[in-house]
Amino acid sequence: MSSLRTLVFFATPAHDCSYLPDREATTMFVDPRAQIDKKLYSQLTSLGFRRSGSHYYRPHCEACNACIPVRLNVTDFQPDRSQRRVLKKNSDVECRLVPAVFDENYYRLYANYVELRHKDGDMYPPSREQFTSFLVEGAMDSWFLEMRIDGALIGLAAIDSLDDGLSAIYTVFDPTYEHRSLGTFAVLWQIEETRRRNLPHLYLGYWIKQCRKMNYKTRFRPIEALRSGQWQTIDIA
Known part of the structure; x- marks a missing residue:
């Protein structure tokens, strides 16, 4: 099982920020091969990380600290x-x-929500694969x-x-x-x-x-x- 001491982190290339216009964002994420248990997940969360499906990440932007846990x-x-x-x-x-x-009922609720409220977001268009990988x-x-x-x-x-x-x-x-x-x-x-x-x-x-x-x-x-x-x-x- 992995620990904070043994974790390896990666950073994405700069990409368009999903929240603030005209800004670029960089995301730090935990090596997907790491074995994360509840204790380690709790420690990562207390350090400002979030979970999206199997991925654990936090903003790591060089010139911006607008995202505050x-x-x-x-x-x-x-x-x-x-x-x-x-x-x-x-x-x-x-x-x-x-x-x-x-x-299927969960997915239909999710898809309806995304289509009516988040057409301008990176979750559009919704799909069953997206729902599964995210939640x-x-x-x-x-x-x-x-x-x-x-x-x-x-x-x-x-x-x-x-x-x-x-x-x-x-x-x-x-x-x-x-x-x-x-x-x-x-x-x-x-x-x-x-x-x-x-x-x-x-x-x-x-x-x-x-x-x-x-x-x-x-x-x-x-x-x-x-x-x-x-x-x-x-x-x-």
């Missing part, structure tokens, strides 16, 4: 008025954790949170379990239920699940101040950012 201290979190409204609005949603596996391959202690109303699947959140918390990987939902703010609801559910497991952190991936699509992450407070190798509580206001 963030996590939530769930012990101190209290929902604000808007988040309490989201919880009340979705009190009829049935939530269930299931193993992260391919299912199913490399699954370790990985789960899907099903969100249903009267048995109908309306949302799906991919979640990884770590030694010190949960990692929110990705959330999709039926766009006809956009008024329910299911993305926010999924994070709120994961906060409570992290607390139920007596774990301290919910990892939310990267935050980019200039990227409007990522603003929702900083509405969960107290938010911590990884800067200069240290996790620090930041005041977004």
Whole structure:
């Protein structure tokens, strides 16, 4: 089994940034041949890495540090008025954790979400192979949170379990239920699940101040950012 000491890292050539226009990005990733267990995955996450399928990566841009890893201290979190409204609005949603596996109903929800909301992104056009390589391959202690109303699947959140918390990987939902703010609801559910497991952190991936699509992450407070190798509580206001 690999360890932090024995891991080998590679960097991609510079490519167009997916989040900020007119910028180039470079990504550092772990050697795909490395044997990653939950302990090592947890260590990598605490160092700012993320998982996409079987790949573990983090931004490694020479002239830009806009991508900031963030996590939530769930012990101190209290929902604000808007988040309490989201919880009340979705009190009829049935939530269930299931193993992260391919299912045609999951894929259809994913494909519909990508086609209607992310035609300008690098996940378009969606495919079954893409869904599998992104959300199913490399699954370790990985789960899907099903969100249903009267048995109908309306949302799906991919979640990884770590030694010190949960990692929110990705959330999709039926766009006809956009008024329910299911993305926010999924994070709120994961906060409570992290607390139920007596774990301290919910990892939310990267935050980019200039990227409007990522603003929702900083509405969960107290938010911590990884800067200069240290996790620090930041005041977004």
